Amino acid sequence: xxxxxxxxxxxxxxxxxLAYFNSPVLYVIVVIFLxxxxxxxxxxxxxxxxxxxxxxERFFVWHPWIYTVLAxxxxxxxxxxxxxxxxxxxxxxxxxxxWQAILGKFFAASCVxxxxxxxxxxxxxxxxxxxxxxxxxxxxxxxxxxxxxxxxLSVTCAVSAITRSQVVCFIVSVAFCMVIALIGDxxxxxxxxxxxxxxxxxxxxxxxxFSFMDHFYELTKGIFVFRDVLYFLSVIVVxxxxxxxxxxxxxx
Amino acid sequence: MSVNLxxxxxxxxxTAVLVIAIIVVLNFLVGGLGFGNFRIDLTEDRIYTxxxxxxxxxxxxxxxxxVTIRYYYTTDDRVMPNVLKPHVRAVEDLLLELVKASGDxxxxxxxxxxxxxxxxxxxxxxxxxxxGPVNQEGDKIYLGLAIQCLDQKEVIPFLNxxxxxxGSAVEYDIARAISKVIKPAKNVVGVMSSIPxxxxxxxxxxxxxxxxxxxxxxxxxxxxxVVEVPMGTDKIDSNIKVLLVLHPxxxxxxxxxxxxxxxxxxxxxxxxxxPNSVVAQAFSGQQNPMTGQPGGQINTASDLKNLFxxxxxxxxxxxxxxDMNYRGMLQGRNNPTALQLPAAAISREDRITSGLNSLTMVxxxxxxxxxxxxxxxxxxxxxxxxxxxxDIADAEKARSPQGLTTFNSGGRKQILAVRLTGKFKTAFPDxxxxxxxxxxxxxxxxxxxxxxxxxxxxxxVAVPAAAPTPATAPVAAPAAVPSAAPAPAAEKKEEPxxxxxxxxxxxxxxxxxxxxxxxxxxxxxxxxxxxxxxxMLVSRTGNLPAILNAVEVLSGGGDLLQVxxxxxxxxxxxxxKEMREKVESRFRPQLMALEAERQKTAEKMxxxxxxxxxxxxxxxxxxxxxxxxxxxxxxxxDLSRKVRDIKKEQNKEIEYTKTMLKWLNFLxxxxxxxxxxxxLAIRRRxxxxxx
Numbered sequence: 051x052x053x054x055x056x057x058x059x060x061x062x063x064x065x066x067x068l069a070y071f072n073s074p075v076l077y078v079i080v081v082i083f084l085x086x087x088x089x090x091x092x093x094x095x096x097x098x099x100x101x102x103x104x105x106x107e108r109f110f111v112w113h114p115w116i117y118t119v120l121a122x123x124x125x126x127x128x129x130x131x132x133x134x135x136x137x138x139x140x141x142x143x144x145x146x147x148x149w150q151a152i153l154g155k156f157f158a159a160s161c162v163x164x165x166x167x168x169x170x171x172x173x174x175x176x177x178x179x180x181x182x183x184x185x186x187x188x189x190x191x192x193x194x195x196x197x198x199x200x201x202x203l204s205v206t207c208a209v210s211a212i213t214r215s216q217v218v219c220f221i222v223s224v225a226f227c228m229v230i231a232l233i234g235d236x237x238x239x240x241x242x243x244x245x246x247x248x249x250x251x252x253x254x255x256x257x258x259x260f261s262f263m264d265h266f267y268e269l270t271k272g273i274f275v276f277r278d279v280l281y282f283l284s285v286i287v288v289x290x291x292x293x294x295x296x297x298x299x300x301x302x
Numbered sequence: 303m304s305v306n307l308x309x310x311x312x313x314x315x316x317t318a319v320l321v322i323a324i325i326v327v328l329n330f331l332v333g334g335l336g337f338g339n340f341r342i343d344l345t346e347d348r349i350y351t352x353x354x355x356x357x358x359x360x361x362x363x364x365x366x367x368x369v370t371i372r373y374y375y376t377t378d379d380r381v382m383p384n385v386l387k388p389h390v391r392a393v394e395d396l397l398l399e400l401v402k403a404s405g406d407x408x409x410x411x412x413x414x415x416x417x418x419x420x421x422x423x424x425x426x427x428x429x430x431x432x433x434g435p436v437n438q439e440g441d442k443i444y445l446g447l448a449i450q451c452l453d454q455k456e457v458i459p460f461l462n463x464x465x466x467x468x469g470s471a472v473e474y475d476i477a478r479a480i481s482k483v484i485k486p487a488k489n490v491v492g493v494m495s496s497i498p499x500x501x502x503x504x505x506x507x508x509x510x511x512x513x514x515x516x517x518x519x520x521x522x523x524x525x526x527x528v529v530e531v532p533m534g535t536d537k538i539d540s541n542i543k544v545l546l547v548l549h550p551x552x553x554x555x556x557x558x559x560x561x562x563x564x565x566x567x568x569x570x571x572x573x574x575x576x577p578n579s580v581v582a583q584a585f586s587g588q589q590n591p592m593t594g595q596p597g598g599q600i601n602t603a604s605d606l607k608n609l610f611x612x613x614x615x616x617x618x619x620x621x622x623x624x625d626m627n628y629r630g631m632l633q634g635r636n637n638p639t640a641l642q643l644p645a646a647a648i649s650r651e652d653r654i655t656s657g658l659n660s661l662t663m664v665x666x667x668x669x670x671x672x673x674x675x676x677x678x679x680x681x682x683x684x685x686x687x688x689x690x691x692x693d694i695a696d697a698e699k700a701r702s703p704q705g706l707t708t709f710n711s712g713g714r715k716q717i718l719a720v721r722l723t724g725k726f727k728t729a730f731p732d733x734x735x736x737x738x739x740x741x742x743x744x745x746x747x748x749x750x751x752x753x754x755x756x757x758x759x760x761x762x763v764a765v766p767a768a769a770p771t772p773a774t775a776p777v778a779a780p781a782a783v784p785s786a787a788p789a790p791a792a793e794k795k796e797e798p799x800x801x802x803x804x805x806x807x808x809x810x811x812x813x814x815x816x817x818x819x820x821x822x823x824x825x826x827x828x829x830x831x832x833x834x835x836x837x838m839l840v841s842r843t844g845n846l847p848a849i850l851n852a853v854e855v856l857s858g859g860g861d862l863l864q865v866x867x868x869x870x871x872x873x874x875x876x877x878x879k880e881m882r883e884k885v886e887s888r889f890r891p892q893l894m895a896l897e898a899e900r901q902k903t904a905e906k907m908x909x910x911x912x913x914x915x916x917x918x919x920x921x922x923x924x925x926x927x928x929x930x931x932x933x934x935x936x937x938x939x940d941l942s943r944k945v946r947d948i949k950k951e952q953n954k955e956i957e958y959t960k961t962m963l964k965w966l967n968f969l970x971x972x973x974x975x976x977x978x979x980x981x982l983a984i985r986r987r988x989x990x991x992x993x
Contacts, residue, residue: 071982072986074979074983076979077975077976077978077979080972080975081972081975081976084971084972084975085968085972088967088968088971088972089968092964092967092968093964093968098875098878098960098963098964099960100875101874101875102873102874102875103873103874103875104873169971169975170971171971172966172967172970172971173967176963176966176967177875179877180875180876180877180878180963181873181874181875181876181877181878182873182876183873184345184346184347184873185346186343186344186345186346187344187345189344190344239379243379243380244379244380259333259334271350272343272344272345272349272350273341273342273343273344273345273350274341274342274343274344275339275340275341276332276338276339276340276341277329277332277333277339280328280329280332280333281329281333284325284326284328284329287321287325288321288322288325291318291321291322292318294314294318295314295315295318298314
């Protein structure tokens with residue numbers, strides 16, 4: 051990447067990021083995210099009544115489900131909006147390559163999640179105040195959570211490049227994220243495996259490797275496993291590639 | 303649209319497909335084949351990393367004699383329960399880690415004994431335990447390990463998944479198995495006890511069933527050669543590495559001398575003494591399984607007077623620790639003499655206790671330390687400051703339904719377990735005591751008790767005083783155990799002593815003695831319980847690990863100990879606990895006063911009722927008495943209400959903090975964000991309006 055590319059990416063990033071601040075979307079999403087991510091551990095998991103200060107089982111465990119709904123809400127406007135308003139033509143006639151635009155937009159949306167996750171700091175303060183938690187799993191849990199959010203976001207990004215309607219994009223993305231979260235679930239795998247013929251079992255098992263959950267869980271426990279991080283990064287790269295393809299197809 | 307390979311679009315399409323393919327392959331290599339897959343353990347205690355102990359054990363592996371690990375687990379989703387899957391993967395990761403760390407001196411074979419396959423037979427041949435049937439077809443699941451080196455084989459029949467948030471218990475099991483297959487010679491552990499802890503074998507000619515040894519002995523047998531040392535011994539075999547002395551009630555001087563010489567000769571001693579052993583009481587008068595005769599009375603109190611004196615340990619064998627903070631349940635009742643000790647009571651520094659999170663000690667005594675030159679004393683376990691020493695009559699009372707009625711905290715922590723390290727001097731400077739036990743020459747409550755001469759102690763049941771005595775309630779237990787033949791009071795000092803070759807002090811400063819002031823803690827009921835899922839016995843408290851750790855350290859196998867300690871448990875909300883403790887201690891005097899008052903009322907009511915009922919079965923009622931009774935009942939109700947109110951108040955204070963924290967967490971930041979959003983919006987509007 052040359053200097054010029056970076057400058058362009060940063061320019062797109064700035065424009066998108068400020069747009070988030072100027073619209074109520076950011077505030078609404080962050081507030082909902084905070085209410086959900088704090089409400090679940092304190093009211094559903096009753097973390098203070100448990101005997102365990104670690105955040106793994108009671109805080110991070112909710113995040114995949116929150117992202118399944120909220121990440122598409124942040125990402126749905128990335129390209130659909132441009133399509134709808136027709137500004138995509140404008141954007142792509144500027145001296146900005148699709149990749150620069152994609153990355154700029156993606157990083158801007160990622161920052162929304164960075165802000166959201168950072169603002170959950172009170173729960174870390176609380177467990178530190180009330181006990182002596184192991185910081186390692188908390189740090190890796192945050193990394194895992196962020197990677198999960200980015201993966202959901204990138205999936206949404208790809209979907210939004212394909213569809214024109216924000217609503218369709220939102221619904222399709224939520225469905226995608228949910229499927230990806232669920233495919234590795236032993237209950238689901240079990241049901242599918244028991245209905246398909248024997249030869250397809252390997253295929254099902256292969257597909258279940260693509261589940262986000264499996265890769266998410268180890269990280270929140272405090273083990274940084276390269277394959278899990280690689281997996282999330284791969285998902286992000288692949289979906290951004292798909293976005294790129296979709297945009298090029300549209301432009302053509 | 304025609305496909306033109308030269309067009310720009312097609313090129314990018316091919317690039318995209320290529321990139322995606324590369325990524326998939328990369329993922330397959332790392333995730334599927336484990337090629338270049340590294341992991342970093344971010345936990346503070348490295349609970350997911352091989353511990354130093356395991357690494358040490360692995361470093362002892364020999365290239366010519368590789369260890370084969372056969373890992374059996376069912377993969378069939380139809381039968382494998384979901385809860386086991388993460389565990390299966392964790393174990394596999396651990397095994398891969400082991401293989402890597404061993405430098406390929408471990409060969410790992412994974413076998414999937416799915417239902418109705420040949421592998422299933424293989425698993426059975428390898429003595430892997432099946433679980434199930436898990437469905438109506440009678441399918442079974444397997445999750446176990448066979449570890450083999452040459453002809454030595456160890457099997458872990460079923461790998462239990464750890465409790466939530468618990469570390470790698472599996473690592474310990476595997477490390478232990480590996481160290482066992484590569485080093486078949488076992489250390490020898492001697493057990494000396496006045497209680498039949500070794501159980502008794504079956505006697506085919508008698509109808510009685512043999513008794514199982516205590517779990518602690520069974521556990522020791524898994525790793526050591528356990529030999530029984532009779533209570534009446536005067537020499538302890540030198541091939542014994544560690545001597546475990548359990549409740550040495552009425553120990554003879556000659557036996558103490560034997561322990562003394564054993565220690566000075568480089569042996570290690572773990573001794574559990576007790577001022578008032580409830581287990582000894584229960585075992586007293588039990589039939590001797592050998593003869594069917596009623597067994598002997600076991601003194602409920604024990605100590606090692608001469609040795610303690612020389613080691614600088616004070617132990618009152620007629621006083622029991624009562625602790626209000628750490629009180630636990632005994633026979634379904636709260637009992638301050640049944641100590642439920644949390645991690646705070648247990649030394650974090652000592653290798654033996656640092657991994658333990660709880661201990662149960664019942665009617666424990668306490669030690670005092672009078673420092674001796676050359677001997678370091680490290681406290682391992684203490685009571686809380688809210689504790690006191692009570693006499694045995696009070697301890698009995700605490701066990702009765704009536705409970706302990708008076709309690710004055712001594713404001714001092716009592717020492718419940720201690721480790722002595724250093725260069726020991728003999729407790730018998732005059733050499734071997736004469737065969738006939740002389741008058742004990744030290745102070746202590748047991749002075750009057752003349753040690754009964756040990757009639758032939760027939761293994762495996764080592765009951766010292768075989769003289770049948772009436773099983774009286776041992777209120778004055780330490781005071782007198784009538785001996786069948788009063789021992790002649792031979793004055794030791796008068797006898798001319800030649801140098802009989804007895805050792806006078808330890809050869810080096812590596813002597814170790816570990817003392818616990820309670821022996822009941824090792825009784826099965828206080829240290830293990832049956833797992834409702836698997837039906838296997840699992841450790842209930844740290845009691846069993848404490849003793850096993852101690853034996854392991856003292857027998858020189860420090861490597862395994864480091865693995866065991868890895869098993870770190872959940873970290874609690876300590877501040878909430880402390881808060882609760884503080885609040886409770888504030889309310890405790892009030893509550894205790896009310897309880898005492900209630901007790902009194904109940905007594906009064908009882909006597910009134912008795913009077914009334916004795917008079918003509920309650921038909922003729924003295925109106926005055928009836929009135930009194932009603933008043934008392936009313937009083938009782940009032941008192942109960944007061945107790946309830948105080949408890950409510952107490953809970954409210956604790957709940958208040960929690961509730962505040964909840965709201966703060968839940969609302970503070972979202973409110974701030976909303977405010978920021980609104981402020982920015984207003985500002986923007988103002989700016990645009992101005993423009």
